[in-house]
Amino acid sequence: MTKIKKGPFWAKVCGHKQTGRTFYKLSLELTGDGAKSFSKTIPGQFVQIDLSTIALPPIETIPDEFAQQSRRGLLLRRPFSFCDVTTKKEKTIAEILYCVVGPASLRMTTLKNGDRVNIIGPLGNGFTMPKGKKAALLVSGGMGCPPLLHLLNLIKRDYPAIAAYVFIGAKSKADLPCPEVAKEYSGKKKEPVMLLSTEDGSAGTKGLVTELLENWLDKSGYAAKDIIIYSCGPEAMLSRVAGISKERKIDCQISMERMMACGIGVCQSCAIECRLPDSRNTIYKLCCKDGPIFDAKEIIFSE
Ligand SMILES: Cc1cc2nc3c(=O)[nH]c(=O)nc-3n(C[C@H](O)[C@H](O)[C@H](O)COP(=O)(O)OP(=O)(O)OC[C@H]3O[C@@H](n4cnc5c(N)ncnc54)[C@H](O)[C@@H]3O)c2cc1C
Ligand code: FES
Numbered sequence: 001m002t003k004i005k006k007g008p009f010w011a012k013v014c015g016h017k018q019t020g021r022t023f024y025k026l027s028l029e030l031t032g033d034g035a036k037s038f039s040k041t042i043p044g045q046f047v048q049i050d051l052s053t054i055a056l057p058p059i060e061t062i063p064d065e066f067a068q069q070s071r072r073g074l075l076l077r078r079p080f081s082f083c084d085v086t087t088k089k090e091k092t093i094a095e096i097l098y099c100v101v102g103p104a105s106l107r108m109t110t111l112k113n114g115d116r117v118n119i120i121g122p123l124g125n126g127f128t129m130p131k132g133k134k135a136a137l138l139v140s141g142g143m144g145c146p147p148l149l150h151l152l153n154l155i156k157r158d159y160p161a162i163a164a165y166v167f168i169g170a171k172s173k174a175d176l177p178c179p180e181v182a183k184e185y186s187g188k189k190k191e192p193v194m195l196l197s198t199e200d201g202s203a204g205t206k207g208l209v210t211e212l213l214e215n216w217l218d219k220s221g222y223a224a225k226d227i228i229i230y231s232c233g234p235e236a237m238l239s240r241v242a243g244i245s246k247e248r249k250i251d252c253q254i255s256m257e258r259m260m261a262c263g264i265g266v267c268q269s270c271a272i273e274c275r276l277p278d279s280r281n282t283i284y285k286l287c288c289k290d291g292p293i294f295d296a297k298e299i300i301f302s303e
Pocket of ligand 1: 046069078079080081082096097098099100101102103104105106143146147256257258259260292
């Protein structure tokens, strides 16, 4: 198998829009070797972006909560997964849905069409589809939807016989990252079923997305062996999703996040404690290299 080059590559911004209160979608265009490498991206993989030279927004528009930290220089690249990657002719377009949480993501908001950013990737592993599954349940909490939207596109394209059910959870309607996940779909007209929950009840069902998942599983009629759960979101939610899949003997893959200094398995900053199969012993795996996608059974959650 030929090794996929990981760059660094230069990517050109070819689209950028605000999709929610603090959410933006950034489209990056790659050509040449970068286009080839990123055309092979598997949902769940990520990219390390150098945002150190990107300008801050005008000082008066920076929210108070970021005012202090935004002045910090950026030493390290930042990891982002993709909400879609498409290749046409010689170009690959990689789309990133991101939330503004600090200095790097704040700088990212000033990128405009034609700007260039330096990226390394695609990095890490990705979600896999075991044989024989009839239903894929994609469970997202908070900012967890990008890699699951990417996976949803792949399921629609490559696994049309598998029914996709998407469960989206957020604190409130204002925290939903983009219009694609801001309404429910019943599964008609070839759309996947999409179910929504918010903690304050301002959109979809009131409650946690894990409760929505459990209620659905109680009524679904699928045998556990025919289902696979994919999940991405806050760690407390992932821990509960892992618990549900264990209790119900359902296969489950989760996307883990850690602060990542290098993203390529060198610095050890992203270690995650994992169970060894059939043993009480544990080992540390690297989120950037062995993950970010893990079998839910492996992870030892702290919460
Ligand atoms: C594999 C992977 C994929 C990711 N995909 C996306 C994505 O698709 N969209 C998106 O918006 N974000 C994504 N993230 C998170 C993103 O990397 C961080 O939001 C970003 O690095 C923040 O940089 P900053 O300088 O703006 O904020 P910082 O100042 O670096 O962080 C702001 C706050 O967020 C916390 N934080 C930052 N990074 C992480 C992390 N990785 N895990 C837990 N807490 C963190 C910090 O502790 C701090 O409290 C991903 C992270 C990983 C590891
Ligand atoms: S981020 Fe450096 S080893 Fe994972």
